[in-house]
Amino acid sequence: MESIKQLNIDNRSYNLIVDLGCGDGGITKHLFGKHLPHKRLVGIDVVDDMISYARNHNMDDTIEYVKQDMSIGWPEIASPRVRQLDGTVDLLISNFALQYMPDKCQVMNTCSRLLSSTTTTTTTNTGGIFHANIAILPDLNKKLVTTKGPPKQWYPTIDKQIADWKQSIIANQLDIKQLMTIDYDWTIDRQSMIDFMPVIQSNYRSFFKNQSDFEAELNDHLSDTLFDAFVNPTAPDPKPNAWQQFIADTTVTEVVVHFITIRVTAVKQKQIN
Incomplete structure (x- = not known):
C-alpha cells in the first residue's frame, strides 16, 4: 500500500497504466485497479497459466492482460498489443518481477520505451512514471562453502546490485526521484x-x-x-x-x-x- 500512497498523490488519475509482471492479476485488479484512478490498465506476464487465470478471474472493464516475455530486447517483442503501447504509458508499475530479468539495462530500455515523454494527469504535466519494487539477491560470497578450492566471486554484492539498477535506470532516460532500500521478512x-x-x-x-x-x-x-x-x-x-x-x-x-x-x-x- 505504500507504493499506492506514493502514486496516488492528490487523487492523481492516469490514462494508461502497465503492470509489468502482473502474475495472476490479483494485485493488478484489487490493488492497482481499485486504488489508482485510470482509463486503461494493461497487465503483462510471460507465463501462460498466469495470464489465463488473470483473464478468467481478475478482469474488469478497464483491464486487459497480455502474454509477452519482457526480458527480451524491444526488436524481439512479438505481441502487437505491447508494441502498440510504445511511448504511450503514463505509469509503469512492476512489483517483484524485474529481479527475474537478468539484463537490467535491456529491460529498463524497454520500460523507458513504453513510457510517454510527456504525460498530462489531473495534477501535473511530466514524463511517464516508472515505479517498481525489486528484490535484491543476498550476497552469497560470505556464505559460500566449497570443497573445490577458494570461493568463486560470481555473486554481486548487495551494493553492486543496487548500483547496477541505478545505472541502468539513469542510462535509459529516466530521472530517479526516489530510491529507498527496505528490509523484508517473509514467513x-x-x-x-x-x-x-x-x-x-x-x-x-x-x-x-x-x-x-x-x-x-x-x-x-x-x-x-x-x-x-x-x-x-x-x-x-x-x-x-x-x-x-x-x-x-x-x-x-x-x-x-x-x-x-x-x-x-x-x-x-x-x-x-
Whole structure:
C-alpha cells in the first residue's frame, strides 16, 4: 500500500497504466485497479497459466492482460498489443518481477520505451512514471562453502546490485526521484519454501560463466548456501548443510526468509526537439 500512497498523490488519475509482471492479476485488479484512478490498465506476464487465470478471474472493464516475455530486447517483442503501447504509458508499475530479468539495462530500455515523454494527469504535466519494487539477491560470497578450492566471486554484492539498477535506470532516460532500500521478512510455510527453491536457484544462474559451472555448484552445495543466505543472513559463520537439515527435519513447518528490496520511482525525461 505504500507504493499506492506514493502514486496516488492528490487523487492523481492516469490514462494508461502497465503492470509489468502482473502474475495472476490479483494485485493488478484489487490493488492497482481499485486504488489508482485510470482509463486503461494493461497487465503483462510471460507465463501462460498466469495470464489465463488473470483473464478468467481478475478482469474488469478497464483491464486487459497480455502474454509477452519482457526480458527480451524491444526488436524481439512479438505481441502487437505491447508494441502498440510504445511511448504511450503514463505509469509503469512492476512489483517483484524485474529481479527475474537478468539484463537490467535491456529491460529498463524497454520500460523507458513504453513510457510517454510527456504525460498530462489531473495534477501535473511530466514524463511517464516508472515505479517498481525489486528484490535484491543476498550476497552469497560470505556464505559460500566449497570443497573445490577458494570461493568463486560470481555473486554481486548487495551494493553492486543496487548500483547496477541505478545505472541502468539513469542510462535509459529516466530521472530517479526516489530510491529507498527496505528490509523484508517473509514467513513462508514448508512446502512453499520447497517449491520456491528452484525459483531462487534460477535467479543466480546468470552469475555463472556457463551452464556446467552452474550445474556443478548446484549439485555440490548451492541449495545449502542459498537457504542459509536467505534464512540466516546475519549469522557469523556459514552453515554448510542448511538446506539438507531443513529437508530432513519435518518438524520445521515454516521459515522466515529475509531479503532487501529497493523501491524506486523515476520519471521519463522529456525529449528536447
